[in-house]
Amino acid sequence: MENDSLILSSHEDYTKLFDALSHPMRIKIAGVLSEKRRYVSELAKIMHMSRPLLYIHLKKLEEAAIVTGSYEISESGKSMKYYALRPFAVRLTPELLAELSKTIPVDLKSND
Amino acid sequence: MENDSLILSSHEDYTKLFDALSHPMRIKIAGVLSEKRRYVSELAKIMHMSRPLLYIHLKKLEEAAIVTGSYEISESGKSMKYYALRPFAVRLTPELLAELSKTIPVDLKSND
DNA sequence: ATCACATGTAATATAATGCTTACACATGAT
DNA sequence: ATCATGTGTAAGCATTATATTACATGTGAT
Numbered sequence: 001m002e003n004d005s006l007i008l009s010s011h012e013d014y015t016k017l018f019d020a021l022s023h024p025m026r027i028k029i030a031g032v033l034s035e036k037r038r039y040v041s042e043l044a045k046i047m048h049m050s051r052p053l054l055y056i057h058l059k060k061l062e063e064a065a066i067v068t069g070s071y072e073i074s075e076s077g078k079s080m081k082y083y084a085l086r087p088f089a090v091r092l093t094p095e096l097l098a099e100l101s102k103t104i105p106v107d108l109k110s111n112d
Numbered sequence: 113m114e115n116d117s118l119i120l121s122s123h124e125d126y127t128k129l130f131d132a133l134s135h136p137m138r139i140k141i142a143g144v145l146s147e148k149r150r151y152v153s154e155l156a157k158i159m160h161m162s163r164p165l166l167y168i169h170l171k172k173l174e175e176a177a178i179v180t181g182s183y184e185i186s187e188s189g190k191s192m193k194y195y196a197l198r199p200f201a202v203r204l205t206p207e208l209l210a211e212l213s214k215t216i217p218v219d220l221k222s223n224d
Numbered sequence: 225a226t227c228a229c230a231t232g233t234a235a236t237a238t239a240a241t242g243c244t245t246a247c248a249c250a251t252g253a254t
Numbered sequence: 255a256t257c258a259t260g261t262g263t264a265a266g267c268a269t270t271a272t273a274t275t276a277c278a279t280g281t282g283a284t
Contacts, residue, residue: 012136015133015134015136015139018130018133019130021130021209022127022130024127024216025216027127027209027216028218030213031211031212031213031216034213039230040230040232046218048218050273050274051231051232052233052274052275052276053272056272057272076281077282078229079280079281080231081230085209088205091202091204092200092203092204093200093202094142094146095146097139097142097143098146098147099143100139101139101144101146102143104136104137104140106140106158106161137242151260152262153260162244162245164243164245164262165243167262167263168241169242189251189252190250190251190252190259191250193260193261
């Protein structure tokens with residue numbers, strides 16, 4: 001019974017998550033991966049997107065930890081990189097923002 | 113019994129929301145406003161932030177509709193602009209992303 | 225050898241964001 | 255008049271984000 005579910009604690013975790021989901025193509029990617037995992041080229045075809053651009057978006061999603069990549073050798077012997085969506089559940093409310101707000105210093109540039 | 117709660121339907125609504133919350137200072141602003149409404153100069157002092165910069169952040173929050181501004185004349189006769197946080201509740205899950213994903217065309221530049 | 229298909233990155237161009245400094249205007253109190 | 259306090263915006267700059275084009279590598283099948 002493994003729990004691979006995404007755990008968010010700091011406001012940095014949340015800003016990364018929101019940033020990752022602030023672009024329609026990244027929501028699309030996440031949506032496509034929610035159905036089943038895909039390898040990069042396959043995903044690029046589905047998305048009608050070049051791989052270089054796809055990598056840029058995947059990087060953001062991966063940094064936010066809502067997506068994970070793993071290598072696998074196919075039957076034909078080729079190295080494939082599979083991406084999958086991690087399970088998560090965030091209840092986004094004013095209460096959550098109030099909570100996160102407490103840990104954000106008024107002056108981000110100093111160390112308050 | 114008025115319901116001023118935020119209603120999100122399209123993926124544009126969601127990307128705007130996520131984009132608005134992708135910066136720590138905007139989460140901080142939302143958190144501060146969750147306590148009580150504030151007028152702009154007051155908020156700027158609390159945030160240790162210049163008004164020009166605050167306006168930039170407020171604009172994003174307002175475009176995402178999670179914050180609303182309204183003018184009021186103070187007792188001393190000055191025009192004040194009050195900002196308040198609107199109530200909202202978003203359940204952010206893979207299912208939501210899958211749902212939104214359906215309405216996002218694979219090629220954003222054309223009109224599919 | 226060359227093709228099809230998989231991996232990835234480097235370099236570049238363009239657009240959008242974040243932030244600062246400097247303005248401008250209005251009102252009430254001194 | 256000028257100060258304190260409120261409103262707002264315009265211009266410039268530095269950085270980041272987005273997107274493209276071009277390149278380099280490896281495997282298996284023909």
